[in-house]
Amino acid sequence: MMEHVLCAKCIDCGKEWEARPDITTCPSCGGLLDIKYDYAAIRKAVDHKVMAGRSEQSMWRYMEYLPVLGKGSRPKLRVGWSPFYKADRLAKTLGLKTLYVKDDGVNPTASLKDRASAMAVVKAEEAGAEIIACSSTGNAASSLAGNAAAAGYPTYIFVPSRAPKGKVSQLMIFGAHVISVKSTYEDTFRLSEEAIRKFGWYNRNAAINPFLMEGKKTVALEIAEQLGWKMTDYVALSVGDGCTIAGVWKGFRDLYETGMIDRLPRLISVQAEGCCPLNRAIAENKPWEPMEENTLADSIAVGVPRNADKALNAIRESNGVVVNVSDQEILDAAKLLGRTCGVFGEPAGVTGTAGVKKALELSLIPEEASVVSIVTGNGLKDTPNAIRAAGEPIAIDPDMEQLLQIMDRL
Amino acid sequence: MMEHVLCAKCIDCGKEWEARPDITTCPSCGGLLDIKYDYAAIRKAVDHKVMAGRSEQSMWRYMEYLPVLGKGSRPKLRVGWSPFYKADRLAKTLGLKTLYVKDDGVNPTASLKDRASAMAVVKAEEAGAEIIACSSTGNAASSLAGNAAAAGYPTYIFVPSRAPKGKVSQLMIFGAHVISVKSTYEDTFRLSEEAIRKFGWYNRNAAINPFLMEGKKTVALEIAEQLGWKMTDYVALSVGDGCTIAGVWKGFRDLYETGMIDRLPRLISVQAEGCCPLNRAIAENKPWEPMEENTLADSIAVGVPRNADKALNAIRESNGVVVNVSDQEILDAAKLLGRTCGVFGEPAGVTGTAGVKKALELSLIPEEASVVSIVTGNGLKDTPNAIRAAGEPIAIDPDMEQLLQIMDRL
Numbered sequence: 001m002m003e004h005v006l007c008a009k010c011i012d013c014g015k016e017w018e019a020r021p022d023i024t025t026c027p028s029c030g031g032l033l034d035i036k037y038d039y040a041a042i043r044k045a046v047d048h049k050v051m052a053g054r055s056e057q058s059m060w061r062y063m064e065y066l067p068v069l070g071k072g073s074r075p076k077l078r079v080g081w082s083p084f085y086k087a088d089r090l091a092k093t094l095g096l097k098t099l100y101v102k103d104d105g106v107n108p109t110a111s112l113k114d115r116a117s118a119m120a121v122v123k124a125e126e127a128g129a130e131i132i133a134c135s136s137t138g139n140a141a142s143s144l145a146g147n148a149a150a151a152g153y154p155t156y157i158f159v160p161s162r163a164p165k166g167k168v169s170q171l172m173i174f175g176a177h178v179i180s181v182k183s184t185y186e187d188t189f190r191l192s193e194e195a196i197r198k199f200g201w202y203n204r205n206a207a208i209n210p211f212l213m214e215g216k217k218t219v220a221l222e223i224a225e226q227l228g229w230k231m232t233d234y235v236a237l238s239v240g241d242g243c244t245i246a247g248v249w250k251g252f253r254d255l256y257e258t259g260m261i262d263r264l265p266r267l268i269s270v271q272a273e274g275c276c277p278l279n280r281a282i283a284e285n286k287p288w289e290p291m292e293e294n295t296l297a298d299s300i301a302v303g304v305p306r307n308a309d310k311a312l313n314a315i316r317e318s319n320g321v322v323v324n325v326s327d328q329e330i331l332d333a334a335k336l337l338g339r340t341c342g343v344f345g346e347p348a349g350v351t352g353t354a355g356v357k358k359a360l361e362l363s364l365i366p367e368e369a370s371v372v373s374i375v376t377g378n379g380l381k382d383t384p385n386a387i388r389a390a391g392e393p394i395a396i397d398p399d400m401e402q403l404l405q406i407m408d409r410l
Numbered sequence: 411m412m413e414h415v416l417c418a419k420c421i422d423c424g425k426e427w428e429a430r431p432d433i434t435t436c437p438s439c440g441g442l443l444d445i446k447y448d449y450a451a452i453r454k455a456v457d458h459k460v461m462a463g464r465s466e467q468s469m470w471r472y473m474e475y476l477p478v479l480g481k482g483s484r485p486k487l488r489v490g491w492s493p494f495y496k497a498d499r500l501a502k503t504l505g506l507k508t509l510y511v512k513d514d515g516v517n518p519t520a521s522l523k524d525r526a527s528a529m530a531v532v533k534a535e536e537a538g539a540e541i542i543a544c545s546s547t548g549n550a551a552s553s554l555a556g557n558a559a560a561a562g563y564p565t566y567i568f569v570p571s572r573a574p575k576g577k578v579s580q581l582m583i584f585g586a587h588v589i590s591v592k593s594t595y596e597d598t599f600r601l602s603e604e605a606i607r608k609f610g611w612y613n614r615n616a617a618i619n620p621f622l623m624e625g626k627k628t629v630a631l632e633i634a635e636q637l638g639w640k641m642t643d644y645v646a647l648s649v650g651d652g653c654t655i656a657g658v659w660k661g662f663r664d665l666y667e668t669g670m671i672d673r674l675p676r677l678i679s680v681q682a683e684g685c686c687p688l689n690r691a692i693a694e695n696k697p698w699e700p701m702e703e704n705t706l707a708d709s710i711a712v713g714v715p716r717n718a719d720k721a722l723n724a725i726r727e728s729n730g731v732v733v734n735v736s737d738q739e740i741l742d743a744a745k746l747l748g749r750t751c752g753v754f755g756e757p758a759g760v761t762g763t764a765g766v767k768k769a770l771e772l773s774l775i776p777e778e779a780s781v782v783s784i785v786t787g788n789g790l791k792d793t794p795n796a797i798r799a800a801g802e803p804i805a806i807d808p809d810m811e812q813l814l815q816i817m818d819r820l
């Protein structure tokens with residue numbers, strides 16, 4: 001509710017601006033903006049009992065914490081309130097006391113990015129926009145395409161040509177104007193920013209538009225509520241551009257500041273070994289530097305993270321743990337989650353879980369810890385890598401003899 | 411709740427049997443069994459107010475209508491309570507007064523079949539089973555694999571080798587023992603039945619196991635509740651094996667008999683032109699005969715429908731409409747749903763919507779009608795056909811000049 005929003009504050013120069021729906025970066029220094037709330041007002045409006053009595057089961061359940069006038073007048077997809085599982089068998093396999101899995105692949109376009117895109121569509125309406133645009137490694141793109149299609153907005157979407165077929169097929173089905181850029185994500189992003197300026201489209205680039213992180217933070221609000229407001233010691237997730245981990249941290253901070261949770265979790269920031277500029281900066285305690293984009297986990301193959309500052313703040317403020325995993329560890333985590341939880345994540349989606357395993361192996365977190373692992377995207381978005389992880393089935397003729405031979409082998 | 415279950419009654423010979431959790435077909439004549447309820451007892455237990463006060467948002471919301479002792483002791487995926495959208499833009503495009511879309515692709519393994527598989531896992535536990543098996547064109551398989559993995563059951567799953575990669579990748583990730591049969595679905599089904607008998611596995615073949623239809627019927631219970639218990643004139647869905655349409659009808663019948671809805675919708679049974687044995691039987695008013703499996707909508711490419719009798723009963727009892735659509739009409743419907751609703755369905759998933767369009771064109775239903783169209787599976791399960799429907803994106807270098815040229819063309 002906009003009456004709870006104080007301003008949009010630059011994280012670099014500290015200047016405060018009116019949180020207009022089309023504001024992007026700091027008009028003064030170009031730094032990233034952060035939406036600030038009147039926590040006392042939110043505190044007055046909600047408590048555990050109010051939340052328990054609420055029937056809305058979507059991200060809009062948390063209106064008091066969201067920077068919107070309302071839900072907008074246009075049709076919308078049902079985003080959020082994704083499943084939350086206690087993963088005892090997986091915990092046992094990993095040698096961890098308590099583990100929960102938040103499956104954000106069960107969203108309308110099958111990723112956590114729906115939370116940001118749903119927000120973008122509502123803010124675009126508030127801004128009186130006619131067209132929405134973004135660049136993305138895939139999920140932000142497909143979620144924008146789907147959420148905008150539901151609301152009747154045309155979209156222009158820039159993806160690097162390496163984006164997996166599954167995500168591209170979503171864009172095309174949702175009727176987006178898709179520009180596939182034969183280069184890196186960085187080049188793709190730059191071209192989209194230039195085009196957005198030139199054509200005056202509404203900007204859904206997650207780092208640039210400060211409202212999108214506010215959509216993403218709803219995953220943290222849900223986790224806390226699904227835990228009965230008793231936070232775990234850690235929350236693990238994969239990190240690419242940095243917006244999601246920054247949003248998750250913002251969510252927990254908002255809840256803490258308004259008295260809804262009484263302690264903050266430590267974040268486990270998991271990146272791919274082949275592309276870990278943020279984790280490297282934390283580990284070496286120096287400014288981040290660009291890296292190559294060398295991992296099969298396409299959604300987090302971000303060599304130049306656009307939301308680096310907020311992400312680094314989040315990890316540091318939470319006294320976070322950083323851990324990098326190999327592509328093979330990512331594929332193994334996909335199988336592990338599938339077999340023990342029935343949850344199918346895309347490579348970047350299961351990277352958080354791969355990181356929990358690795359953090360235990362490296363004794364970065366204790367076995368007695370309680371952890372939430374966020375699965376950020378559905379495995380159906382990238383079936384070639386799923387088959388790479390889990391193999392092909394046994395093919396036989398419709399013949400009982402052949403079957404018996406196979407049963408002997410199994 | 412089992413206290414509401416009277417018996418399992420043969421739809422052929424009429425004999426009544428105790429509804430044991432491992433009962434399959436009629437022990438006397440081999441006919442299909444139907445679970446019968448004490449409607450007076452259900453009526454006493456629920457009404458609109460009771461339902462409105464319920465917080466459970468999954469298929470288990472409707473325990474009074476389900477043939478189970480409870481939800482079982484094992485972990486489970488969150489199945490059901492899928493999104494329900496008023497589809498005004500699509501209605502307008504089709505020239506229809508009122509249209510709703512029920513998106514059952516937003517389920518843990520991304521299809522309506524999760525409802526049956528979740529039921530299978532609970533009944534397997536009641537039966538004391540150790541292994542669960544089925545044959546499937548894909549979705550029943552992947553949903554069984556996922557729901558069983560969550561509960562810790564090993565599975566043996568038989569699929570025809572034509573099953574799309576997306577579905578096969580799910581099976582492999584979920585750790586199922588997958589037998590890919592190089593032949594038709596009919597041969598695949600037969601081999602699975604032989605193996606299930608030989609090895610004593612719990613049978614999740616949907617026609618054979620009478621409980622699974624009871625899981626599927628929850629989609630109808632949800633639709634009715636999401637409509638505020640005011641039924642539409644029609645409910646449209648794709649038809650393959652016949653279990654889903656029979657389950658949907660059972661759900662509406664249960665609600666009608668227990669006073670929860672005051673009228674029954676007419677079913678619109680949609681099949682592919684290349685494989686429509688059930689619709690042909692209705693249209694020509696004669697017994698069904700096998701057909702070839704000639705459609706890209708793999709989930710409904712069923713030449714020998716295993717639940718033909720219940721499906722035909724459902725269509726006839728509802729004074730239903732039958733309509734067949736071409737593969738091209740299916741692909742067009744995928745685009746239409748994506749562009750106007752932000753809903754991405756697999757080919758069989760959007761076939762119901764293709765049927766609504768065709769039924770209007772053929773004046774089989776009036777423009778003033780109100781219709782619910784059920785999307786039965788997620789488009790991410792079959793991305794090659796999505797790309798076939800919607801095309802490939804425009805590829806350019808990261809260069810503003812090239813982009814401007816493209817903008818001119820668009």
